[in-house]
Amino acid sequence: QVQVQESGGGLVQAGASLRLSCKISRRTFSRYMGWFRKPPGKDRDFVAAISRNGDSTVYADSAKGRFTIYRDNNKNTIDLQMSNLKPKDTAVCHCAAAINPIKYEYNYSGQGTKVTVSS
Numbered sequence: 001q002v003q004v005q006e007s008g009g010g011l012v013q014a015g016a017s018l019r020l021s022c023k024i025s026r027r028t029f030s031r032y033m034g035w036f037r038k039p040p041g042k043d044r045d046f047v048a049a050i051s052r053n054g055d056s057t058v059y060a061d062s063a064k065g066r067f068t069i070y071r072d073n074n075k076n077t078i079d080l081q082m083s084n085l086k087p088k089d090t091a092v093c094h095c096a097a098a099i100n101p102i103k104y105e106y107n108y109s110g111q112g113t114k115v116t117v118s119s
Contacts, residue, residue, distance in 0.1 A: 002026055002108040006095045009113030012085055020080040020113060022095030027076065028108060030098030032058070034069060035080050036106050037091035037115075047093070048080060049101040058101040062088075085117045 008020040020035070034049030048069040049058045057069055070079045078095055093115055097108035 002028060002097050004095050004097055004108055004110035006093065006110045006113040009093060009115045011116045011118065014086055014117055014119050016085050016117070017081070017083045018085065018115060020082065020093055020095075020115075022078040022080075022110070024076045024078070024095070024097045024108075027052070027073075028098045030100075030107070032056075032099045032101055033071065033078050033095075033097055034058075034099040034101065035078070035093055035095055036099070036104075036109075037089075037093045038112070039088075039091040044094075044104075044106070045091070046099075046101060046104050049099045050078065082115075085115070087117045087119045089115060089117050091115055 003025040005023045032049040035047040050069045068081045092112040094109045094112040096106040
């Protein structure tokens with residue numbers, strides 16, 4: 001059983017930064033791990049993914065230039081540094097220990113951490 005725990009969300013003003021962190025109990029066979037989010041009243045959106053050794057990253061268009069994903073294999077953590085946050089970034093953000101950034105498939109995700117951006 002893979003357990004995932006996200007943290008770092010909060011209420012911030014537009015333009016602020018937040019760093020989300022994800023702790024994963026063990027690695028999966030998936031090449032990618034990453035983040036997706038669910039805005040209120042909307043479907044899930046892919047945000048970012050990083051490969052097993054960190055040599056490849058994939059970002060949603062909405063995240064490019066503002067978000068950076070990191071992973072530490074020694075600690076089994078994935079962080080998402082978010083900058084210049086906008087009200088449209090308001091969502092519950094989930095970490096997935098297995099993610100397909102092409103098919104937008106997410107497995108082994110946690111309860112999420114809420115990000116609220118006020119204007």
